[in-house]
Amino acid sequence: MSDTAVVTPVIQLKNVSKTFGEVQSLKDIDFHINAGEIVGLLGDNGAGKSTLIKTIMGFHTPDPGGEIYFKGELLKDWSVHKARGIGIETVYQERALCDQQSIWRNMFMGRERRNKLGLLDVAGMRKEAARLMSDHMGFTSNAVHPENTVMTMSGGEKQGVAIARALYFHAEVVILDEPTMGLSLSETKKTLNFIRSIKEAGKSAIFIDHNIFHVYPVVDRIIILDRGMIAASLVKDEIPIENLMEGLQHLARTGSWSA
């Protein structure tokens, strides 16, 4: 797994920085993820994790000089729409749902299906949403009608909607930003199983979390962000979880990595 440099990564970032006003949130990030690989992204609050994934998603534009590649191809005029178009989907920390809208509108947000006349295929989207909910979220058929609003759902169910949405569009890369936040124990377990299943299907994932006990068991590699820079890039099999924890504590105290 350590000789992956030969393979063309699914996503590669070269020299990516991001500055907001006078604050530099990301500094010269070099980062890649290979097909079928799960990369854990660890770091304290404000380390730049969310900024990094929003840059990958095209929500933020990197500062001039930074380059993003998808399967070896340099991406230009990057936008969320294009990122989703080539198969990068994100399950955001804030879930990115619209509460007052129906489940099907949320599932197809930004990529609404249209019929031949250019009108919304409402019936088709409702049916797909119902299918996704029973296939992927374990609702027995018709347990939840897709016309109900997201407001009526629990936290775990909302997360289910966000995850089912990310999957529906046949993502090559699924980015999960703190997907276990606010979930109950069993919901967390399901989410972690789900992340494993991404790998089994040969897709890639970036998994961001505070909790290394959630991250460690499911990932192949771990990237540690600290104040906008990559402090360490580790292969999981080469570092026991105890050393990882000590390293993180040391990083928090001294600002430098040593495992």
Add this chain to the structure above:
Amino acid sequence: MAIDETYLAQESSGDSPSEEESRVDRSKPPSVWRRFGLQIGIGAVGALIWLLFLISAPVVFLKPSIYLAFASTTPLFLIIALALTFVIITGEIDLSFPAVMALSMVSFTWVFQNGGFLGVAFLAAIVTGALAGAFNGYLVGKMGIPAVVITIGTSFLFRGLELAAMSGSGFPLTDPAMDPLRQVLVGRWFFGIPMQFIWVVILAILLWALLNRSRFGSHVFLIGDNATSAKLMGVNVMWTKVGVFMLVGAMAAFAGMIASFEVSYFWPTLGEGTLLNTIAAVFVGGTSPFGGAGSIFGTLIGGLIIGALNAGIVSAGINAFWTQAVFGFVIVASLIMQVVIQKRVRN
């Protein structure tokens, strides 16, 4: 896709977090009452007001003439209100449309006077309205200036440009060459039904489809509900906002022409007095002042209620000075009702 068969598949009933949330039976689509309750309520209020008028002044309200008068004046603001519904669903507001009505009439008269075809003059007015709207939309959507403030500014700007261009004087629309457009916009149909009322019906159907059956309409709801979520999912917030303001601009131009042709004269003060009626129609129609919810049907009924109040108060023999107070009451009451409903739904 075999990716996540396990996801939430096991123990899915185990830990539903809040009892309160699971009280709603979600296996069915939300009941008709839950989905259209507000519209039904608005319709009932409208019917009630009509009944009150009918009882208080049966002589007036049993004759068709009051309804024909009503059908000729209500469209002036109702057409704009239908488009303004889009803006308010995105969580914005446009206060400049009265000035846009007049500004686009300047384009119409210019093109017509300089030998342009009637159709070209008509298009020039619509394009002017749409451009003025696009300007508003750019300032709000791209520059991020609060709409309530900036559209006051552009309102003065558009009105000022119009007054300067017309040197403050009007323009008669009596040239027989204009007759075809006059017929189409404000002619009288069977039994004297005003054409402008037919236009309300046509535009209501078209705009209903745009709001509920187009991608653009979907994005209008999503942006008004949660703009950040929509942006994270790749919805182009800026262009959608430009789009909704353009729609209001174009409809203001259309309504401006109807209002002018109805009196065969373009008054430089055209549009004054439409602001309150239009906004009232949208809010009375149940469109949320917080954005994210609203309906064309609601606005249609809301506009009819406002129009009926206009016509009815005077016809019912109530002192006309009371009209404003009644309007104010209706707007305030409908907004309070909405906030109360919203709070109840949220909790």
